[in-house]
């Protein structure tokens with residue numbers, strides 16, 4: 001694979017082993033500038049190792065990692081002011097300081113920082129600005145960690161499990177924040193266990209398992225590729241499915257899974273749904289509990305690896 005010098009991040013054939021175990025096993029990925037890429041995978045998939053190598057905190061065994069056109073390891077010092085990093089335990093080392101003190105400290109190192117008070121407000125921490133970091137809740141610490149990653153106005157941010165430990169409201173606020181980063185042209189790489197997070201935020205989702213990429217693409221591509229949608233409904237047993245299939249577009253299947261429980265599989269679009277319900281109406285059949293089921297990233301992952309994302 002050729003290096004794309006205009007990419008925010010370009011990883012080629014990355015390998016990192018701990019003893020005999022390869023935590024990252026030949027991984028290649030590209031993050032275009034201004035894009036959001038989500039690394040999705042279960043515990044131990046190698047997400048943190050990958051991201052920490054990109055951040056310049058760990059050395060790869062082999063492979064190349066270019067960040068903003070520079071070498072992640074050799075040019076780490078030059079990259080530091082341009083890259084924001086939110087670690088999984090981002091504020092652990094500074095627990096005696098207050099939230100605002102910590103943010104001011106980080107701002108002091110930056111050439112053109114955000115105003116710490118305004119940023120603290122933006123992540124919803126104004127009320128606890130004077131509270132010692134160690135007294136903040138886990139979710140508040142996460143939000144402070146996010147603010148610390150952003151205070152220097154980075155061009156690229158790495159967010160390691162940004163919403164873990166947050167309540168639903170803080171999660172949504174953080175999602176909005178990440179969307180705003182994207183609007184502002186900031187490139188984002190995040191890791192997550194959460195399917196909805198990857199689906200909501202990412203331009204590209206890279207699904208990892210055991211150090212390798214098992215699938216990648218836009219959320220829509222991943223949930224569509226290789227499989228169709230399906231429609232389930234209940235109706236009187238013994239419908240004439242031959243007639244239904246004839247009415248539906250070629251390639252659509254229909255089965256009666258158990259008496260009165262029907263499953264239609266195919267390229268599910270509004271037209272298919274309309275044809276199905278029109279056919280039922282024509283037969284004097286009331287289709288009940290009709291549901292359209294879309295493949296989720298969880299389904300994709302299960303199909304590819306044989307196990308779930310939360311194992």
Ligand SMILES: Nc1ncnc2c1ncn2[C@@H]1O[C@H](COP(=O)(O)OP(=O)(O)OP(=O)(O)O)[C@@H](O)[C@H]1O
Nearest residue numbers: 018022023041042043044045046047048049050193
């Ligand atoms: N410093 C280390 N020394 C030895 N093994 C490590 C080290 N860091 C990570 N590992 C191992 O490498 C593998 C990948 O870990 P990594 O933290 O990158 O995965 P992850 O996908 O980020 O998982 P999680 O979702 O739990 O954070 C795991 O088996 C882990 O135990």
